[in-house]
Amino acid sequence: MTVQLRVGPLIGTLRAVEYHWIWYARNWRATVISSFLQPVLFLVALGFGFGSQVRPSAATGGLAYVVFLVPALLVVTAVQIASWESTYSILNSFKWEQNYWAVIATPVTPGQILCGQLVWGALRLLGSTTIFLAVAAVLGAVPGPGGVLAVPVAVLAGMAFSAPVMAWSATKDSAEGFAGLFRFVILPMTLFTGAFFPVSQLPDWVQPLAWLTPVWQGIELARGVAFGSLDPLPALGHTGYLVALLSVGVLLGRRSFRRRLAV
C-alpha cells in the first residue's frame, strides 16, 4: 500500500484542527454548560431581570439595557471560553495526557500544533458566540442586523486574549498560577471593563487598566459595530490593538511551543 506522505504547513495545521474536531464531536456535551448555558443565564438574569430596572440613558446609548448588554456579553463569553481553552487544555496536552508529544513524532511540527490549536479556538468561539447571538435575537435583544458584526469582533477579542495566555501556559509544568489568572485577571476583566456599567464609573486610576484589557477594547468595538455608534478612527484603534495583541501572542506561542517540544 502506498501512502501519501507530503505534509506541508497548511495540511499540518488542518490536521491539527481535525484532531480537535474529532475530539469535540465526541466530547462536546461537557462544554455545553460553560459555553452556552452560562452566557444565556447571564443574559436572562442581568439583561432582562436586572435590566428591567434600568432606564435607557446616555450610559446605555439610549438603548434598552439588555440590548446594550448583548454585544458586550458576546465578548465576555468569547474571552471566558478562550480562557479554558488556553490554560488547562494546553497544560493537559503537554503534561497530563501528553498528546502533543505523540503529534511531534509525525510530520506535524510544534508550530503547526499551535496554529491548529488557535484556529480551533477561533472556530469554537465563532460557534459559541453565533449561537448566543441567535438566542439573544430570538429573545428580542438584538435590534438590528449590525449585531452580527459583533460576532467576529468577539472572536478577535477572545483570540487576542487566548494567544498570549496560551504562550504562557506552554511554559508551565503545573496548574499553579491558573487559579490566580482566573481570580485576579479574568474575573475583574469580566466585571469591570464596561460590559455591565461604563468604565467612567471606576476610580480614575483604575480606568487606564481597563483600557489595556482586550475585553474593554473588544466591548467598545463590538458595541460600536453593532449599534453603528463608532467613528472609523477609534474603531481602527481598537482593531489594531487587538490584532497586535493576537500577533504578539502567536509569536510568543510559537517560541514557547518550540522550546517545550523540541528539547
Add this chain to the structure above:
Amino acid sequence: MGGNGPLVYAKDLVKRFGKIEAVRGIDVEVRRGEAFGFLGPNGAGKSSTMRMVGCVSPRTGGELRVLGMEPDTEGPRIRARLGVVPQLDNLDQELTVRQNLHIYGRYFGMSKAQVRAKAAELLDFVQLAERADDEVEPLSGGMKRRLTIARSLINDPELLLLDEPTTGLDPQARHLLWDRLFRLKQTGVTLIVTTHYMDEAEQLCDRLVVMDGGKIAAEGSPAELIARYSTKEVLELRFAAGAQEAAEPLVAGLAERVEALPDRLLLYTSDGESALAAAHARGVNPMSSLVRRSTLEDVFLRLTGRTLVE
C-alpha cells in the same frame, strides 16, 4: 537517499540538557532490515538517543543522519517514514481505539480511505478489533501498549523506534508484543529498541550496543558480546545469611573471574560443573548452586560492575 547506506548514522553524537550531558559522543550505524538494540540501565542516555533519531530532539553536537537525511532541516520528511513507540503511552484517552489510529494517520497526510483500510488491518494485527470502538481510557496496560504499536505502524514506517516497549507489562503481554515485533521484522521493517531487560534484547536484537553513562561500552550481536565479555557458563552460588564473605577467598582461582553480588557469588568459567565440584572440594558449602549459560546481564556486569535492573 542511497538505498544501501545505513538507516541511521551517528558519529560522536552528543546531547546536553543544560549542564547535564545525557549522551556523550556515541557512534552508531543501523542497517536496513536489522533489529538494533540500546541496552542499558535507566539514565544511560538511551531515550535521549532515541529522541534525536526520531527527529524530535535537536542534537547538541556530532553528526546524525536518519534515512540519509539531516534531522535539523528535514525533520518532517524523515518523521513521515518513521514509526515511534514512546516509553509512556501518550494515546488520546478520550477517543476510541479506532479514532486514535485515524487521527494519527491523518497527521501523516493519509486520506480518510487510506486510514480506514490501514486501521482495520492494524487492529487485527494487534488483536484489538473487538475493542475498536471502545474508549481508550479503560483498556489494560497491555492493550494500550498494543494500540501504541499499531499507531506507530499507521504510515507503514521503514524504521520503527521502540523505547522500552514492554516495561511494566506482564509476561503474557510481553510475549505477544515480541511476537508482533518479530513478524514486523520479517516483513523488512528495521527496528531500534531500547531496553533494560536483557531477555528482551536477546529475543529481539540482531545487534546491540551496551550504553552506560551516556557512552557506548560495547557493541555486537548478543552472542558476540557474550563470547567477548563473558564465559560459556556461569556458576551461581548462594549462601546462608552471613556465610558468603567467608566463602569468597575460598573460591578465588576456581574460575576466570568471580563477581560478588550482595546475594550471591558468580563464577565465570567454561565448565560450571567442574568448578562446583572444585568448590565443594575446597570446603565451600553453598545453600544452593546453579550452572547456567552466560547472558547479556553478565556482559553488562563485566563492563560496568553493576547489574542492569535494581
